[in-house]
Amino acid sequence: MVGAGIGGAATAVSLRLAGHKVTVLEQAQELAPVGAGIQLAPNATRILAQFRVAEALAPHALVPQRHVRRHWRDGTVLGERPLGDAVAARYHAPFWHVHRADLHAVLLSAASSPAGPGRAAVFRFGAEVTGLWVSGTTAEVVTSRGERYRGDLVVGADGVHSNLRALLFGSAISRGIPRGVAYRSLIPVSKLSRGPEASFQDILGPDPAITQWLSPGVHFIHYYVSRGRYLNAALLRYGAQADPVVESWLREADRREYLGLLAGWDPRLVALAQLADTVFCTGLYEREPLAEWVRGPVCLLGDACHPMMPTQAQGAAQAIEDAWYLGRVLRAADPGSLAGALAAYQQERLPRTAAVQRLSALDQGKGLGERPGPAAADRPGKPEEEPADFSPYEWLWPYGEDSSPIG
Numbered sequence: 001m002v003g004a005g006i007g008g009a010a011t012a013v014s015l016r017l018a019g020h021k022v023t024v025l026e027q028a029q030e031l032a033p034v035g036a037g038i039q040l041a042p043n044a045t046r047i048l049a050q051f052r053v054a055e056a057l058a059p060h061a062l063v064p065q066r067h068v069r070r071h072w073r074d075g076t077v078l079g080e081r082p083l084g085d086a087v088a089a090r091y092h093a094p095f096w097h098v099h100r101a102d103l104h105a106v107l108l109s110a111a112s113s114p115a116g117p118g119r120a121a122v123f124r125f126g127a128e129v130t131g132l133w134v135s136g137t138t139a140e141v142v143t144s145r146g147e148r149y150r151g152d153l154v155v156g157a158d159g160v161h162s163n164l165r166a167l168l169f170g171s172a173i174s175r176g177i178p179r180g181v182a183y184r185s186l187i188p189v190s191k192l193s194r195g196p197e198a199s200f201q202d203i204l205g206p207d208p209a210i211t212q213w214l215s216p217g218v219h220f221i222h223y224y225v226s227r228g229r230y231l232n233a234a235l236l237r238y239g240a241q242a243d244p245v246v247e248s249w250l251r252e253a254d255r256r257e258y259l260g261l262l263a264g265w266d267p268r269l270v271a272l273a274q275l276a277d278t279v280f281c282t283g284l285y286e287r288e289p290l291a292e293w294v295r296g297p298v299c300l301l302g303d304a305c306h307p308m309m310p311t312q313a314q315g316a317a318q319a320i321e322d323a324w325y326l327g328r329v330l331r332a333a334d335p336g337s338l339a340g341a342l343a344a345y346q347q348e349r350l351p352r353t354a355a356v357q358r359l360s361a362l363d364q365g366k367g368l369g370e371r372p373g374p375a376a377a378d379r380p381g382k383p384e385e386e387p388a389d390f391s392p393y394e395w396l397w398p399y400g401e402d403s404s405p406i407g
């Protein structure tokens with residue numbers, strides 16, 4: 001495995017359960033608890049249960065009871081969809097909000113713990129993969145320190161700026177079209193009592209929810225993570241920019257610029273956004289699906305092969321699905337049957353992730369029936385039709401419902 005992010009760690013669990021010996025090479029010297037909120041729809045939590053990590057993650061997860069859509073100017077509720085029990089009853093798996101670091105930690109532990117089925121995966125940190133050689137049925141990677149690792153299979157789960165993808169298919173395809181900026185922050189819930197508490201209560205609601213504030217071209221989403229200790233706040237600003245922002249989860253934003261984007265918004269939301277001490281920002285890029293993910297005994301997985309806009313909140317979920325399916329096709333595989341197994345992996349996963357990529361790209365700043373622009377911003381806005389049931393997710397959330405466990 002190249003990369004120990006969510007996709008790499010999930011694949012290490014899946015391949016361990018499938019009976020394989022796994023070495024994971026990660027460029028970071030150590031894995032710090034970075035990132036913020038991740039939404040895990042039932043297509044992801046169902047697989048986490050099969051990976052036997054759901055029990056360890058549950059104490060860190062929060063179940064949103066509703067998805068509420070509000071108007072940016074005054075908070076008028078535009079629509080609502082029940083989540084919580086309604087999701088669990090329909091899809092036999094929960095909808096969770098987690099901190100990325102908590103999800104990452106339980107996956108790493110399940111992959112590397114001496115307890116558990118099969119052989120524990122071995123993690124090598126400070127191992128940035130810079131070279132790849134394929135010879136017959138084996139592949140070899142080399143790190144920037146000159147260490148070499150050989151395997152029957154190399155999986156490139158090295159994220160959106162994947163070296164493995166560039167080594168396999170060339171670097172031009174990774175650039176993408178800049179589509180906007182995402183700002184994200186974590187607000188300690190203890191801080192909510194320092195503001196106009198009653199106003200916050202009004203917009204946060206009586207029970208945990210995902211709340212999405214819609215303006216033409218800017219969406220603001222907030223939900224609780226870490227079992228309700230933090231409110232995860234994300235502002236997505238769509239549209240072309242003269243100076244596109246780099247794509248990085250670790251870049252600090254200009255706080256004044258961030259708050260400036262909320263000028264004229266509901267004062268309760270502005271007061272909420274002001275409680276964030278540190279705000280991070282990353283560029284949003286749209287990319288066309290790749291034509292292929294596999295070359296000989298090498299395949300790609302997760303953001304390395306299907307980086308997507310965050311509008312469907314499916315980036316981590318799709319990486320987890322990839323990991324699960326790869327474990328399934330490799331359950332009984334040996335070097336002789338690897339090519340067929342990888343072909344099956346690509347055939348199953350590429351069209352589905354391409355559909356999620358395309359859907360995520362379609363939904364840029366929509367929701368009030370208008371495209372960005374000053375005239376539109378002055379109008380009260382007419383909400384686009386958004387069904388209150390689960391019909392938009394019927395093709396997405398049942399994934400893997402009728403399959404047997406891997407290990």
Ligand SMILES: Cc1cc2nc3c(=O)[nH]c(=O)nc-3n(C[C@H](O)[C@H](O)[C@H](O)COP(=O)(O)OP(=O)(O)OC[C@H]3O[C@@H](n4cnc5c(N)ncnc54)[C@H](O)[C@@H]3O)c2cc1C
Pocket residue numbers: 002003004005006007008025026027028034035036037038039100127128129130157158159160161162163164249250301302303304315316317319
């Ligand atoms: C630091 C960080 C914070 C994030 N925070 C959030 C968040 O708050 N909310 C959210 O929704 N999503 C977040 N994401 C993105 C989200 O985790 C991914 O989109 C999704 O989970 C897909 O996972 P992935 O494993 O494909 O990619 P990633 O999670 O990006 O993992 C890729 C891994 O590969 C490693 N790597 C890269 N190049 C090499 C190389 N050449 N050799 C060895 N290792 C390499 C990286 O260091 C990284 O650990 C974050 C990603 C990162 C890396």
